[in-house]
Amino acid sequence: MPEDSFETGVAVGERWARTDGRAKVRGELLYAADQPARPCLDVAIHRSTWPHARLVSVDTTDARAMDGVVAVVTGADLHAVLGERMLTGPAFADQPCLAYDKVRYVGEPIAAVIGYGPAAVRRAAEEIDVAYADLEPIHDVDAAIAGTAFVHDELRPSAVFGDLRHLRGKKDTNVNYEYTLRHGNSGAAAETAAHTTSGDFWCPPTHHVPIELPFTAAWPEGDRIEVLSTTQTPSYVRQTLADLLDLPLNRVRVRCAPLGGSFGAKMYDRLEPLAAALAWTQRTAVRIAVTREEAFLLTTRHGAAVTGSMASDEAGDIVAAEADVRYDTGAYADVGPRITAKSGMIANGPYRIANATVRSRCVYTNKPSAGPFRGFGVPQVTWAHESLIDELARARDEDPAAFRRRNLLREGDVAVMGTTMHSADFISCLDAVTGAVGWDAPLEPAAGRLRRGRGVAVGIKAVLTPTISNATLQLNQDGSATLLISTVDMGQGSDTIMAQIAAEVLCLGEGQVRVVTADTDVTPYDTITAGSRSTYHTGNAVRLAAEKMRDRLIGLAAGRLSVETTDIKLTSDGVVSTQTQETLTVPDLLLGHFGARGTTLTTEADFATSWAPYDKETGRSPQVTEHWFAGAAAVQLIVDTATGRVHIEHLAVAGDVGRAINPALVEQQLTGAAVMGIGHALFDELVFDEGQITNGTLLDYQLPSIKDMPDRITPIVIQSPHRSGPFGAKGVGETAIIPLAPAISNAVRDAIGIRFTRLPLTPERIITALAEQHTEGGTA
Amino acid sequence: MSATIEPTVNGVRRRLTVEDDDLLLDVLRQIGRTSVREGCGVGACGACTVLVSGRSVSSCLARAIRYDQAEITTADGLPEDDDVIEAFVEAGAMQCGYCIPGFVLMSHELLAENPQPSREEIADHLEGNICRCGTYPEILAAIESAARRRSQSGVPIGETT
Structure with missing residues (x-):
């Protein structure tokens, strides 16, 4: 409209x-750390050097004797006071604020030093001596599913989600949640299809890196606990701390300040349980101000493997789609089980699909916990379905935009997971971005070693419900x-x-x-x-x-x-x-x-808002979400075949926001998410070696800078009002990041004829693929 | 070892006792200049940028003890009618805002050296500052606007207001 x-x-x-x-x-x-607060003691954390080990002993004698140290608190100390209440988490109550029986990732907190000044407590934290008994570490999702070593002895779903209750006490597994979708018979339909594409896709773990570092201060105030924290979830944190300390809600106060960015990093249980437990048990005011290196350990974006396929009949209708999704949730589930279901149900894409199957699993490994990140797991599955449909269009010798347009869900359609589409105008988003980059105009070839290409992708996401x-x-x-x-x-x-x-x-x-x-x-x-x-x-x-x-x-x-x-x-x-x-x-x-x-x-x-739970057999629901986000991205870029570098000439992103309450802020969310998506497409990646992050500083972890900006970036606001949105409006924070990486990859495919299945598309990866293409004669 | 330094911060002479290894970042924050912020601790994000005699310095890497007698400017010390600040405000060049004071100071340094920077020169100068919200298009527009206004109003090269 x-x-x-x-x-x-x-x-x-x-x-x-x-x-x-x-x-x-x-x-x-x-911001939070700038707010006036009462004088607080500083806290430094001693962290695990092992990915998976039993704690044999934690010797704090030397640390306690150091200048400026007021107290040293171990996981065992807190466990003696708080018991099982010490285990917190939004979907599973599985994470202690200090490890007390075993450690499950490199960097896990084991003991906290409280004292005067950051330098003094950090020096003392280094003097804590921990003895470990090594356990077999699990570094990879597929090894975790197949393996015989287990990150947790048994599953501990939290009280929050009733549909996870049946998982309580389940042993001998690293799969903490599984969502399945069955619509029709995709296997049989694929057998008679005219064209089929399939692939194994991988999105690596990444980090949010809001430039403001996480910070929490906590102090007892009479019979109450007060907390000032960098959090997106003050109401959740209040409930968590009330449960942790066994206090009524009116004796827990959580104060926020404007956040210096977050993108999902500062939510649920981060520094708050530890700060509150220390303040409450030691009856003192404490502040935890972590370094950037420590912030990398607090949460990550799920790495995800997707094995997927898509098939069409002779007429170009999509007759079957399948996706087997494995989210690496690290050592603690956080909200991973929710991500697994919410993203799993749309893992085949926003298309009219006659037969669809999804298996989506949330898997423990010995890595820092993965949690919510702008897109909530959806960019990872979009990477797969938007690459697959692009190849399917090419297999049919059909324009990728036209093939999508023919098959995209429209107003009133029932999607494969059973819910009706409303206020999700994919067609207008697709037409707007392809129109903006001149999709139908002939592509002018680039000179010499440069290759020019265009790509497009769409994305769908359900809003969190209820x-x-x-x-x-x-x-x-x-x-x-x-x-x-x-x-x-x-x-x-x-x-x-x-x-x-x-x-x-x-x-x-x-x-x-x-x-x-x-x-x-x-x-x-x-x-x-x-x-x-x-x-x-x-x-x-x-x-x-x-x-x-x-x-x-x-x-x-x-x-x-x-x-x-x-x-x-x-x-x-x-x-x-x-x-x-x-x-x-x-x-x-x-x-x-x-x-x-x-x-x-x-x-x-x-x-x-309310929802209808998934059917146990089919995973379908007539009301799985209150509304949908619809978006699209189109890109024209140049690949330098000598350096492997990608230069984006024009990037257009569109989102259906129902109604833009403030068009300037909507456009800013679209471009901001797109810039973050450029990083995920081309270089953003958290690298692990034997469970240890090897690029956890901003010298090593690459983020999009002003030099990574496209020559031109065009945000487009699509407005198909939602019947019950305020003035027809919906949100927009994630819409543009969802289709970004596949849009860029599809343009690279167009430019150099190579289909990438692993993100990011670094110059090294592109150069290597070009060399293989040369020797192997151009296979994708 | 501690020592006394006497920098001028935003036009006000300060007498400060600092330890050998105190960072300029921490010392400035302790005297209330919270527009100076830690983002990485390794000089890679630009959130801690200050100007020392008009030149940008990553205060997270700078030992305070070396800034005796220095002329230090932080973003919150810029004049009320500062033209770069006005340009950023008008362009909507902020989202969470945490990194923006660093960009403002880098822009001042750039425009003092190069009153009519090209888009590429702006990008070269701001490459070391990270805006994770991705406000780069608005930041570019703000700097171009400030440069245009300076050339129209005839502010001589090197003046910052």
């Missing part, structure tokens, strides 16, 4: 500046508003988006709605700030709270003006009687109502 067909409002659809933009540029915004958001809105007597939500602004601009939604309903202007930073003592429950869910979920809660406020104002005005409520309208000038044209400003109305200046009128609202 074109933008100008929407009703024009005062706020929604406007390019309002970020509420904190100037403070960010001036460097005056205070979830809950709450909003509390205060209208101040002077007409300004204060909004209390637990959504965390980490750069996506949620404070600005939520202000615009409230302002739209209440006819307020830019700068008139203040959003309070999440603080569980003050701001109401919100499931998480993640999965691109906030605009829709928190946005709806904010819209509902604002509508209640509008109705209250109208009620007050009707009483004051002695007219029916239906005669009152709220406008930018105040409340107006449509009969008499009499107008009252909001400050006058509230002053009259309360008889005092500075008063507040409060409304609140909650918004929750």
Whole structure:
């Protein structure tokens, strides 16, 4: 739907500046570590040097004797006090904040030194002496599935997800969760297909690397625990700490600050359980400020192997698709089981597919735990299905964009997992990006050793369902508003988006709605700030709270003006009687109502989504998600056949956002995710050697810089309004990263005739493939 | 060993007692200059950038003791009407904002040396600063806008406001 067909409002659809933009540029915004806090002791962590071993002894004698050391706390010390409550995690309660019986990855925390000054505690942490009894380490997903060594003695699903309960106590496996989808009979259909493509695909583990380092401070406050932390999930952390310390929720306070980026890194259990356990058991204020090297150990993006195939009949319909997906979740499940299901169910892509099979498994290995990362496991399966469909189109000698367009899901279609499509306009996304890069124009060959190519890919993702958001809105007597939500602004601009939604309903202007930073003592429950869910979920809660406020104002005005409520309208000038044209400003109305200046009128609202669980036999569900994200990327690039380097000339990305509350912020999410995706396509990779990260510093870990920018980058906003989105809106944080890597790889395939199945497409990998192509005569 | 240094920070002379191995980054943060931030600790991300007599320095690699008598500028010490800051704000050149003060200071250094940089020269100069949110298109636009305005208003080369 074109933008100008929407009703024009005062706020929604406007390019309002970020509420904190100037403070960010001036460097005056205070992040968590910059916030005023009480004096805290510093904490340093002694970490495992073994990937898999029993702890024989932890000798802290020398460390305790060092200058500046106040206490040394081991996993065994905490376990003696907290018992099994020490094991936390969002899907599985399997992770101790300090290891006490065995270690499961290189870098796992074993003991914490508390004392005066970072240098003193770090020196002391080095003096802790640990004796290990070596166990067989598991470094690889497929070895973990086949092997006889086990990372955990038994599975421990958390209390959060009822559908994981049957896994409790399961022994002798590294597979902590398995999702299967069966729709029709893909095996039989593939046998009679006209064209089939198949492949083994691999996405390596990567790291989020938000530039702000993780930080947590914690202190006992009488009979309460207070925590100031870099987290996207304050409501979750409060519950976790309440469970950990066996406290009621009102004795746990979790405060946030604006985040200096996160992308999934700062959520669920990171530094908070350790900081809270130390503060509570030692009755002292502590701060944990980790180094970049330590931050690499806190969480990663799942490496994933996908064995997939896709088949079409003579007419070009997709008759079968299969995917066997193995997510490497590392030593602790974190939210891996959820990723395995949510990404598994769309592992065949957003297509009309007659017969489909998926097997998606979440697998423990002896690596740092993998958790949520922008895209929630979907980019890994998209890498497979968007490479497969590209080859299938080529096998049919059909244009890859045209072949996709013919088979893409449309409004009202039921996807293979059983849920109906709505507000997911893949066709418009595809047409927009291919149009932007001039897909149908002849490709001008590049000169000499350079080869030019074009590629395209689409992506689908389900929003996390079911979830809950709450909003509390205060209208101040002077007409300004204060909004209390637990959504965390980490750069996506949620404070600005939520202000615009409230302002739209209440006819307020830019700068008139203040959003309070999440603080569980003050701001109401919100499931998480993640999965691109906030605009829709928190946005709806904010819209509902604002509508209640509008109705209250109208009620007050009707009483004051002695007219029916239906005669009152709220406008930018105040409340107006449509009969008499009499107008009252909001400050006058509230002053009259309360008889005092500075008063507040409060409304609140909650918004929750529901789902239908997967059928046990087929993995299908008529309502697996509240809504879908649809996106596409197209790219024109040049491969230098001498150096193996890829130069992107034009990258276009599109996302269907339902309705853009703030088009500028939507475009920024699209380009920002695309830039991150360029890294995943071309160089971003966490490298392990025998379980040890070998590139865990920013000297070694390559991130996209300004030099990696395409010559041209075009974000395109597609708007097919969602029937229950706030003003039709949905989120956009992940949409563009999903199709990015396969779009680039498909363009490389177009340029040099080589199909890559392993990411990233480094110059070395391209050079090696070109050399093999030369000697082997051009096989893909 | 500790020593006393007397740098000028954002125009204010400071008298500071520092240890031999104290980092300039930590010392500046301790006196409230929290626009200077650690991102990597190895001089690879640019979040800790400060200007010393107009030249960029990675304060996470700099020993504070060497900055006695130095003229240090941090982003939060730039004037209220700073043209580069205005250009960044107008271009929407920020997402999470954590790295942006570093980009602002690098832009000042660049424009002082090269008032009309090409896109390639801007990229060359900012290559060592990482914006993980990927705000590079807006940052490029902001610097080009600041350069254009300086040339129109005739600010002489080397002046930073």
